Amino acid sequence: MTQAPLLRVRGLHKRFGENEVLRGIDLEVMPGDRIAILGASGSGKSTLLRCLNFMEIPSSGRIELDGQLVGRELRRGQQVEVAYPEAELVGIRQRVGMVFQQFNLFPHMTTLGNVMEGLLTVRGMSRTQAQSQARRQLAAVGLAEKADEYPARLSGGQKQRVAIARALAMEPEILLFDEPTSALDPELVGEVLTVIRGLANEGRTMLLVTHEIGFAYHVANRVLFIAEGGIHEAGTPDEVLKHPRQERTRSFLARHNEFSF
Ligand SMILES: Nc1ncnc2c1ncn2[C@@H]1O[C@H](COP(=O)(O)OP(=O)(O)OP(=O)(O)O)[C@@H](O)[C@H]1O
Ligand SMILES: [Mg+2]
Secondary structure (H helix, E strand, C coil): CCCCCCEEEEEEEEEECCEEEEEEEEEEECCCCEEEEEECCCCCHHHHHHHHCCCCCCCEEEEEECCEECCEEEEECCEEEEECCHHHHHHHHHHEEEECCCCCCCCCCCHHHHHHHHHHHCCCCCHHHHHHHHHHHHHHCCCHHHCCCCHHHCCHHHHHHHHHHHHHHCCCCEEEEECCCCCCCHHHHHHHHHHHHHHHHCCCEEEEECCCHHHHHHHCCEEEEEECCEEEEEECHHHHHHCCCCHHHHHHHHCCCCCCC
16 A cells, blocks of 8 residues: 655745745655755755745645645636635644744743643643643653743753744644754754654654754655755665765765764
8 A cells, every 4th residue: 555645745836026946846745754855055945844834835836735735726717826824824834843943932931831832822722731731742852840941041952842842732743843953052962853863763754954964864764955946856865965966966965074974
């Protein structure tokens, strides 16, 4: 039996004014896939992730989640466009969770409050339920004892683990990580990567933009190299990271040669 993709992207375009950042991305994400996304600065990696959870609305193309088109197709003469009702996107953003480079925690809320927020406002959970769910998630990232602390009093690594707990609390089907360790001091990178590796080992489906190439090699089952608005090279970690076929991929990797496999 062949499994159906959890996420199917067809002809995804995204432009900002004159700048066409994504020029036709086709991608299928199977359940349990761990996809590492590499590419030069400005190549559109963040834009791709942001389109996948509809923080950015695609300029054109189709995204299906678990076999269902996100949005509603509208026919305009020969053209087919997709409209994205905000109410639907609120639901999609729960199913496709995102973790950012800059954590994006609410500074005026405790750690527990940060993790509870979406459960209260989006899920409409009772405070008691939300609290116990949030405590469970904090414990899962090793931060049970920091529940009542404010973000300003946490290390970067701890903040990022709170952000991961917050994403997990919504029980997403897919997790998107956008350079989750790039803002961290080197000695704090490991604790965050350990949490992400744990999630990968649980079989969670994830897309991860990262410059940690050694980590990508060991954790990902597929690697995409983005350039010129498209997927320039894709394959297994061995294919793309050890034996890249495209010159561009090679020179990118040569500039990130500080990793060891
Ligand atoms: N909201 C926006 N409005 C206008 N232009 C944008 C917006 N977001 C991104 N861009 C442009 O889109 C291009 C791709 O940006 P993006 O942030 O996706 O790149 P990236 O691959 O994530 O880069 P980095 O590795 O530096 O994070 C850039 O030229 C950027 O200036
Ligand atoms: Mg980016």
